[in-house]
Amino acid sequence: MKLREPETPPSEGRQRLAAHATNCDACRNEPLPLDRLAARLNASRVDIDSTNLSRRALARLQPELERRALAAAWPRMLRGLLLSLLPLPLVVAFDAYFLNIVYGLVSALLPATLAAYLVVSYGALLVLLFALTYSAIPLLVMRSGRPLSTIDSQLATVL
Amino acid sequence: MATDEELVSHVGHGDESALRELLRRYERPLSHFIHRSTAGRDVEDLYQETWLRVVRHATRFDRTKRFSTWLFQIAVNLCRDWHRRAPPEPIDVLPDTPSRDESARVDAAIDAQRLLARLPEPQREVVILRYYHDLTEEETARILDCPKGTVKSRLHHALAQLATLGRPAGSESS
Numbered sequence: 284m285k286l287r288e289p290e291t292p293p294s295e296g297r298q299r300l301a302a303h304a305t306n307c308d309a310c311r312n313e314p315l316p317l318d319r320l321a322a323r324l325n326a327s328r329v330d331i332d333s334t335n336l337s338r339r340a341l342a343r344l345q346p347e348l349e350r351r352a353l354a355a356a357w358p359r360m361l362r363g364l365l366l367s368l369l370p371l372p373l374v375v376a377f378d379a380y381f382l383n384i385v386y387g388l389v390s391a392l393l394p395a396t397l398a399a400y401l402v403v404s405y406g407a408l409l410v411l412l413f414a415l416t417y418s419a420i421p422l423l424v425m426r427s428g429r430p431l432s433t434i435d436s437q438l439a440t441v442l
Numbered sequence: 443m444a445t446d447e448e449l450v451s452h453v454g455h456g457d458e459s460a461l462r463e464l465l466r467r468y469e470r471p472l473s474h475f476i477h478r479s480t481a482g483r484d485v486e487d488l489y490q491e492t493w494l495r496v497v498r499h500a501t502r503f504d505r506t507k508r509f510s511t512w513l514f515q516i517a518v519n520l521c522r523d524w525h526r527r528a529p530p531e532p533i534d535v536l537p538d539t540p541s542r543d544e545s546a547r548v549d550a551a552i553d554a555q556r557l558l559a560r561l562p563e564p565q566r567e568v569v570i571l572r573y574y575h576d577l578t579e580e581e582t583a584r585i586l587d588c589p590k591g592t593v594k595s596r597l598h599h600a601l602a603q604l605a606t607l608g609r610p611a612g613s614e615s616s
Contacts, residue, residue, distance in 0.1 A: 333469035340490045352456025
């Protein structure tokens with residue numbers, strides 16, 4: 284749709300006036316002062332500072348926009364969390380396998396108790412890192428105002 | 443460049459920059475439409491209310507339709523509600539301190555606004571959308587949610603009435 288704010292009467296408007304004068308019985312009997320009518324309508328120039336109007340509208344709409352952004356962020360966050368949880372079983376299985384190998388190697392060199400202590404400590408560190416990583420995902424998603432598709436692709440890259 | 447329809451879907455998710463762009467694109471036609479529909483009264487309130495409804499219902503916007511049609515439908519409905527609420531008052535849209543150079547143009551503008559204000563509301567809507575915004579009959583019909591034939595007949599009657607109103611006082615009765 285083409286919207287315009289003409290400074291001069293649009294030609295179509297003039298044609299319409301002329302067509303009306305031709306088809307209307309009353310106007311045929313007494314010709315319309317078409318030019319005067321067009322000029323009078325055209326004089327209705329609007330003096331509004333539209334930019335200021337928009338600025339004030341934007342300020343008034345700010346709380347509503349924030350509500351919308353928050354409402355839109357929740358599904359995005361849940362989706363981000365779900366996506367990030369998808370590879371978790373595989374990662375846990377790989378880490379368990381890795382820790383088992385490390386324990387085998389370390390226990391061959393050190394006493395079993397010390398080896399167990401080291402491997403459990405390392406395992407605990409891994410769990411802590413996992414917890415930190417996963418707790419950061421909601422924060423990252425909530426803070427991001429970018430479209431969901433961007434976040435999905437970024438998560439896919441990270442994971 | 444993003445289309446209006448893409449922008450409005452971002453607005454539904456609270457995207458301020460998308461709303462700013464829509465405001466920039468439509469601030470003139472929309473504010474002028476409201477100004478002409480209400481003879482310059484409560485323009486800011488109606489303008490803000492129109493955009494508030496856009497933001498609130500952006501997620502429900504049917505992207506197969508044109509945003510501009512939807513926007514003007516909202517504005518038309520708000521102006522109709524406004525006309526039902528507010529009784530007509532004399533039009534006093536003079537600036538606070540009009541300069542001497544401007545006074546003739548302001549007089550002419552008031553004169554034109556008086557002409558428009560004396561039209562029945564449905565006819566005034568058609569004249570504003572068809573004449574000032576140069577929309578097609580189909581687009582006007584979609585915005586006003588009426589058949590194309592109704593737009594034609596309203597325009598015909600509006601022009602006849604404007605012609606009568608536009609004649610000098612002495613010849614009005616003839």
